[in-house]
Amino acid sequence: MQEKTIHTPSPKNFNLMVSGQIISILGSALLRFALSLYVLDTTGSESLFATLFAISNIPLLLAPLGGAIADRFNRRNLMVIFDFTSSAIVLSLIILMSVGSISVFTAGTSMVLLSIVSALYTPAVTASIPLLVEEQKLEGANGLVQAVQALSAVAAPVLGGILYGLMGLKTVVAVSCISFFLSAVMELFIQIPFVKRQWTGPVIPAIARDMKEGFTYVLKQEFIRKVSMIAVLLNLVLIPYFLVGAPIVLRVTMQSSDTLYGIGMGLINSATILGALSIGFFAKKMSLKTLHRWLFACALMMVLMAASLMPLFLGLGYYPSFILFMLGAIPIAASMTVISIYIITKVQIITPDKNLGKVMAIITAVSQCAAPLGQILYGVIFEKWSTQVFIPTFLVGIMTLLLGVLTWYLLKCEEVTPCTEN
Template identity: 65%
Template structure:
């Protein structure tokens, strides 16, 4: 199947996929935020929603299955199917709402189903990017897709909060369902190269064999395996810092007001988006041989973050500590976004098209599973050192230095072997 990629920009098919992503991700983010407010409204208990959110995250473990499916079937058709299924789930949920039901269990089922569809959907998208763009633009393309995901995390609370108060949950559910349906329609006009692979026997054992093949491929390909470990360790060390550490420091240690807390968290989200969208610029300056430098710079930026919460700094005044902490955090968020996208890109370049879906899904599943482990460890560290909050931050910095040295040794050795 032939396809065209323009020299000056991205192909029509990639642009259509991006627009479809914007519509689909916005619909999903709006619904998740609206459901959070709805659960709090009808129960008044945040812990119930926390449990629902934890349960709805479990389907990410099935991402490798989504990768196997993405490598076996037409990826364009899969995107259309998954968005259409999401639309159907949302409209079924709407009919249930209209009947004035308020079962938390049913809300949990809806969240799990949508999360399951998302786990199947993401590998199809990530595996499609390398065949829709030129290799030299792959980093920029991945940055755009990641930027859209980050932007949805910022826009959804703002839009969701406004719309939920103005039009209510039912209308928001309708909007979300329509967005999924529009995304499915748009994706029908995308052309993604697809070569039908021979299938021996029933589809279930075929997919199981494909999964075994995917895990075997990742384990045998030393470079890809090391990139997966790097992605997992970065997620273990730094993602919980932003999810657990930053809120605790701003609200508890610094006792920031609602306004200053909101400004800081908003700026961090903006830094993540900026890092993703500027990937095309940074890609020209990055390489396997200098990746460790980027990680080492991140470790160095953790030092001023730790200094900002030391007692001597806090006694100087609130604003100096706040400014130093926020600036160092913003730079770390931006750099780690660039590193993450670069690692994904080099894996895409090294992986044959027939294994792209499985490999991407395995890396996503492994790295994302590390974040909850890190969050638990961070919670314990910040509790033990609640009076000396700079100690766990410095511990993170030490581990980042070790990771930088290990990255330099392992990946540079891998480059020499290649």
């Protein structure tokens, strides 16, 4: 067993990476939003708009490949290459637009290509964080990176809508191209510890073996199997409710105006960001043995939300129901982020650096695959119970309670020991 390469984490390197992430992720989110809006304006087809969004998420399944690559090559160099590649893709789009208007196929192809690059890029980032910060600050660092991603998701529709409406698609595309380029330049100055591994054969078979090794490692590690199961169920049960259920509740059940609907969803998204930024505070008071308490609290908040949707409360007028619903939704949104980051950090602590990219990518891909299934399920359920939405909301509360019981059972004896392997 070899010890990890000794290095002194530098705040400068982490700050450079986060700054590059802010620019790169925002540029990507802006372009994705603007291209989707362009397709909607060009075709007038809402189904095509939704389909394009869904197709652009498929490349997330390539995350395990990105993880294997991140564990083989210099992660700083990978970030630089991927951002320059994204910039080149967008530059090609600009050239096509200068010749004439782009087709829906071209817009869709650009989104898919950028999603592929993103799926390969993200594992390099998540695997680099433990090498750039001290272990006691790891939760806060993970929280900051997730907050950047959440903030970009909130800001992109606002900024993208303004730029697209005032200056058109070409301006948004140009801003996105510049963003990727600037991010790549900033990442050139990052120093990330890297230990070169020997190749035992051609590159492609070696990467394939590394991916197999990653899946084998995840299956053999009992703790990682347990937290992966919790992450999958969280993405299947609770998270889709806020992606599908909450918009339906606010828009259809409560008949919210455009302003109040925006305020409601904005508060929920802001709670996600708040949870990510506050993980450093909560992590000091959390433990694996008591993680179930967070889910019990979420279950209680879901019951509160279900009560706000009962005919009795809805009969009291719009604001009492809206306020009670948000009093439950906001703490849950923040708690889900805290739980996710806490679990991710514990996995990072016990995973050797040579497997870190693969393991994080596999957990991300597996858990995120559960979310679309949950979204489809909730879409059907809310359509069936459209006049009694408090029933599915209450059932989600029951399932969250059961998830809390399962979490207690799985983690009641777990303790995390930092990895000393290279």
